[in-house]
Amino acid sequence: MTTATAPLPPRARLVEHPALPGGYAVPDFDAELPPREGDRVIQFREALREAMSEEMRRDPRVFLMGEEVAEYNGAYKVSQGMLDEFGPKRIIDTPISENGFAGLGIAAAMYGLRPIIEFMSWSFSLVAADQILNNAPKMLYMSGGQWGCPVVFRGNNGAGGQLGSTHSWCVEGLYANVPGMKIAIPSNPYDAKGLLKTAILDPDPVFFLESERMLGDKAHVPEEEYYIPFGRARLAREGDACTLVSFGRPVNFCLEAAEALASDGVECDVLDMRTVRPLDVESVVRSLRRTNRVVVVDQSWPFGGVASEVIAQIIEKAFDWLDAPPARVNTDDLPTPYAKNMEAAYLPNPEKIAAAVKRTLR
Amino acid sequence: MSQTSAKTPRAHTKGDRPSDALPDKTLLKWLHDMQLIREFETRTMQAYQQAKIGGFCHIYSGQEACAVGTIAAVEHDDPVILAYRDHGHVLARGMDPKVCMAEMFGRQAGCAKGKGGSMHMFDKPNWLFGGHGIVGAQTPLGAGLAFAARYEWEVLETGKKKVCLCYLGDGAIDQGAFHEALNLASLFGLPVIYVIENNGYSMGTAIHRHTANHDRLTMRGESYGIKSVEIDGFDVLNVYDQFRPLAEECRDLQRPAFVDLKTYRYMGHSMSDPQKYRTKEEVDEWKERDSIAALASHLMRSKDDGGRACLNEDEWKEMQRSIREVVKEAVDFAESAPAPDTEAELYSDVFINPLPQSSPIRDYIHGEKNPLL
Incomplete structure (x- = not known):
């Protein structure tokens, strides 16, 4: 095993571990991130x-x-x-x-x-x-x-x-x-x-x-070096009507849906989980305590997937805070089709997400 | 009989064999290690039959010359990676028999604190990167160890030229992973020797029934442009004599090699194997050539008779007796050693850098810790 090491990133600290000669660097996540604009x-x-x-x-x-x-x-x-x-x-x-x-x-x-x-x-x-x-x-x-x-x-x-x-x-x-x-x-x-x-x-x-x-x-994207911690969701948009939880590409669909819903006077929290392992359910629960409604958007299949896990943990941790059954928007439970229209119908999209939010509000 | 003896001629004539230059004590150590493995496996079988060892357990008896002869041919800091029939190699590499036995008994004092078991023997101080339970899965890893060792020497410029030993059985040569590994090893110039311990059976399927062109396995390696040799793995001196120069060549040239190491296992594939696929006569025929008996005889024979004359009958018996004692102590140690502490060990070593909310079960295990319930 090599004992070669490398200089630490700015403000990072070195942590020793017997499995890793030379240790590993942990960035200072509490340092202020550079401005995004x-x-x-x-x-x-x-x-x-x-x-x-x-x-x-x-x-x-x-x-x-x-x-x-x-x-x-x-x-x-x-x-x-x-x-x-x-x-x-x-x-x-x-x-x-x-x-x-x-x-x-x-x-x-x-x-x-x-x-x-x-x-x-x-x-x-x-x-x-x-x-x-x-x-x-x-x-x-x-x-x-x-x-x-x-x-x-x-x-x-x-x-x-x-x-x-x-x-x-x-x-x-x-x-x-x-x-x-x-x-x-x-x-x-x-x-x-x-x-x-x-x-x-x-x-x-x-x-x-x-x-x-x-x-x-x-x-x-800043030219400086910066690190984003795993397991801390980003609140991408704030609202009090419903919590939208997603990760990856569908976060953008959630933001579009939230934008469309806002024109109807429905303001949503949009949580970008950033990582699904670890899964920042604490942030979801914190949001739920304000909104009491949740829609989880997951571009993988619904059976035993990440959305299922998010909802299972919500039920465990915030059952009493729910005013409506949790809803999930996944890809449909079938092999991915080729034809453009069928593929579009199969994937999560802002319309499906907005409709799910409205259902939880009924 | 499915597995035929290797008929490869010795690579060297008497007098200029690499083993000729070794002192008597080295060969006596090999005899000791081979006998240690044999005795260890006998006791392992007993413990398994007494249900003190669980899971799958694959016995190495018969193949001792392979592990001892090949491991003797490389340096202690050359990486070694194994399949699941791994007890022999780890003992030959220097793992304490107590630690090995304790692992099989599922004890905290085992090499992996009872988290690996018989098929997964890891030992960092001895550069052992594990026994691996999925057939052939260790072969891309062997390429990766060789890649890393070469990278360390060539890119980081902090290491030296190394050679990795990656062991597999003849059953593993049919796996796709192995062919990918051979291709990568040759393409990238990776110093890894794929040591195929060819005991003639892929579990219960004889070699002529499990692989095409079974009598010319070296063609597999050659087809990837890899130097490939067949070695009689039942004669430890021959293993060393042929393997040592090959290992040095791989180290110097930073190239892979493929070795069809012909051997035989005396016991079943695993402890639950009734061995209906072979005859007792076939097993006995191999036992007549037993590698340990042959080495002991070589060490006892007079020099005029081609031997070493460095061991007598009494000393050999004493060696066997003391090994019996060591292995018995290993079993006693394993038996009395404490089991892993569930609270401390069950949840540790999942991550080097554990993060909050990695797992749903720790905080809300079975609802037990849920404040809402």
């Missing part, structure tokens, strides 16, 4: 690239591996230019061999490196399921705390591009069932940078779920 507007994909590049410049243990990440400059141009900056020993093209390179990344992490393993799509992670579900999240426990696994798996997640059933997976519904890993799902470029930087520093396996449909989204 900067003068620079960049795309979601550029925010991801900036997060990786900043961490790679500081820590030589970090490398990026995946299909088309190097010479092709990224299948979705997330890693554009990174080969030029970091060279082929750290930006590494792989064959189409997810089970193989996912396992490679896991063992490299056990050894003490900090791999970022890119899945072109999380749909393809299914062929690596044994490695990412059996090995990454269980290694620390199975070894009695001897071997850690500080790996980040990241890539596109979710439907929306007419890719049909096999390429449209929202894996959080499946993977969130497994203990031992963290799952982050950013909804905007600012969060993408801050959450990915936190993921790379985190000493546990992190599944980082991006969205092909959001890679071109633009927003103000």
